[in-house]
Amino acid sequence: MVREDRPADPSQPGYDVSQQRIRQALAEVPVSRETEDLDDAAMTAGERARPRASGTIYGTPRRPEPYESGVSADDMVDVSGSASAPVPDPLASERTTAVPIQAGGSVSRETELDDDDLPLAMEARRAVQILNPSGAPLIPRPARRRVMCIANQKGGVGKTTTAVNLAVALALHGSRVMVIDLDPQGNASTGLSVEHHSGLNSIYDCLTDGLPLSEATQQVEGIPNLLCVPATIDLAGAEIEMVSVVARESRLKRAIAAYEEPVDYVFIDCPPSLGLLTVNALVAAEEVLIPIQCEYYALEGLGQLLRNVELVKAHLNPSVWISTILLTMYDGRTKLADQVAQEVREHFGDVVLDAVIPRSVRVSEAPGYGQSVMTYDPGSRGATSYFDAAKQLAERGAAAGGKA
Ligand code: ADP
Ligand code: MG
DSSP: OOOOOOOSSTTSTTOOOOHHHHHHHHHTSOOOOTTTTOOGGGSOHHHHTSOOOTTSSBSOOOOOOOOTTSOOGGGSOOOOOOOOOOOOOTTTTTOOOSSOBOGGGOBOSGGGSOGGGSOHHHHHHHHHHHHOTTOOOOSOOOSSOEEEEEOOSSTTSSHHHHHHHHHHHHHHTTOOEEEEEOOTTOHHHHHTTOOOOTTSOOHHHHHHHOOOGGGTOEEOTTOTTEEEEOOOGGGGGHHHHGGGSTTGGGHHHHHHHTOOSOOSEEEEEOOSSOSHHHHHHHHHOSEEEEEEESSHHHHTTHHHHHHHHHHHHHHTOTTOEEEEEEEEEEOTTOHHHHHHHHHHHHHHGGGEEEEEEEOOHHHHHGGGGTOOHHHHSTTSHHHHHHHHHHHHHHHHHHHTTTOO
C-alpha cells in the first residue's frame, strides 16, 4: 500500500523524498577512472566473469600489484574446497524471495504480508531448506578464502545483522566461516552467543599484542562450521593504542594471513566509523560488502565511504574492491524504500544483490536470544532473504573461479 497522506514539509516524518534528491545523493558518490586502463587480456576468465561497472571501484577486478608491507593477497592461505557450478535450487518453483524483484529492478510491495500469512507448509519447507538437516550442499563453496569487510560508517544499517546471518547461512550449507567482530560494542559476538567479557582473548589482543587469531577464536555453539573472534570492550581503546604500533593499518591483515586453518569466508563486522579499525578491515579484505538501508539518509555519507575505499586501494591495499551491496530493512509500505532500492540498483548495477532484506520483527528479535534469524525463525521472510543473499554471494564467487 502506498501512503497518500504524506506531509509536504521535509522535516516531517514520512516526507516523500523525490527521485531527484536521491539522485543528488548518489551523484556525490565518486567514480574512479583509475582502473579503466587495466589490461583486459591479463584478466582471467574468472575475473571477467565478475560483475563490474567499468571505471569504478565497485565491480572492478583485483589489480595484481604487490602489497607494500610484503604481505600480498597471494600470501593468503588457500583452502582446498573446490569451486562448483551454481547448484540448482530444488525448491525454486515453490519459493518466493522475501521481496520479489520485478523486471527493471523495481521491488514489489508484497511485503505487506506478515510472516503469519504464509502457508504453514511453505514456511516449514523453507525452514528445512535453510537449516539443511540432510547436509545437502545448496550453496557452493569458494575455491579460495574470501575475506569480506562489512562496512558502512552509519550505525544501525544492518552490518552486524548481515555479518551474522550470512555467516550462519553459509556455515549451515557446508562452508567454513569465521566472523571477526571488529566493533567494540561486540554485537556480532552477542548475536552468535559467544563469550566476550573484558579480559578474554579477543580481536583486541590480536591487533595490539599480535596474539594469533587461533588463540582468540571460539566455536559458535550449534553451528559446527562457524567460528567467531569476539570483540570485548577493550577494543574501544584500540584505535588510540594502535597509533604507535608498527604497520598499524595492516595488523588485521597479518593476523588473518597467519591463520592457517582452512576457512572459506572471513566476515569482518566493522564499527560504525571510518577510523583505524575500519581501515584495518579494508586493508585485510579483498571484498567490501556495504549494507544500505532503504531510507533516504542511508545514501548520505556513502560518497565518503567510497572515497575511503579508494584511498585504501590507492595506498594500502590494491586488491580491495566493492563486490557486494545489500539492500536492508526494506519496508514495502513506503514508496521511499522503492525509490532508494531502484536508484541504488541504477547507480551500482550488478554489484547490488537481487535479494533484498525486508524490515522484519523476527530479524530484530533474534539477537536477544543469542541467535541469527536463520536459526531463530528459519521459515520467516527475514531468514529466507538472508539465505537468498548468501546463495547469490556464493554463486558469484564460484562463477568467478573462486577469485571473487
Ligand atoms: P549495524 O551493525 O550497522 O549498526 P545492526 O545490524 O546492529 O546494524 O542493526 C541495527 C538494529 O536494527 C538492530 O537492533 C537490529 O536487530 C535491527 N535490524 C537489522 N536488520 C533488520 C531488519 N531487516 N529488520 C528489522 N530490524 C533489523
Ligand atoms: Mg554493528
